[in-house]
Amino acid sequence: MVPEINLLPQIERRKSSNLLVIIGAILIVLLLIFLCIQYFTLKSNVTSLSSQETEITVERDLLSAEVAAMATGEQGSLSSSVTFVESVSYPVSPLIDEIQSLLAENTYLRGYQFNEEGVLLEADFETMNEISSFIEKLLNSSYFGDVKVETLSSFEPVGENDTEDDKIDFDVQWRYSATLFLVYEETYLRDGGTQ
Secondary structure (H helix, E strand, O other): OOOOOOOOOOHHHHHHHHHHHHHHHHHHHHHHHHHHHHHHHHHHHHHHHHHHHHHHHHHHHHHHHHHHHHOOOOOOOOOHHHHHHHOOOOOOHHHHHHHHHHOOOOOOOEEEEEOEEEEEEEEOEEEEEEHHHHHHHHOOOOOEEEEEEEEEEOOOOOOOOOOOOOOOOOOOOOEEEEEEEEEEOOOOOOOOOOO
């Protein structure tokens, strides 16, 4: 008989196989943990995206209903449009004439903008007393119900021949720029005012 010679001890062979099993088990557990984390994050993303989809679908349906209502709604006739425009339109020329007549002699009217409620007026005045006098005249006017001072500032007038030097000209008086909002007196305007 041939004797069997085994140079490696039996115990070491078992330890190396056990070590491979332990490493394999750890890798499998780590893979399962990674997959569980991925599953729960993707599940929360799907939940939030489905709720967003529901909200967007509801918003789309509302907007579609609005578009359909606008398309099928009554567009109005020409006569109803003319009636509406006439009900909100005001004669502008008497307003401008009234403002011009109330301005002081050396006042410069820079501009004005009209809207449905009133007129935004920009003017330059020589003194603060002229501004207060103009506001008082506007309040006494039948065309305007209220006057609101939007801005008030002072500036030094610059002539054509003036240059920006460091010299001080004591003959030049500072002027005042005012922005006023004049509220219409609607009933007076609708009746046509005084011509």
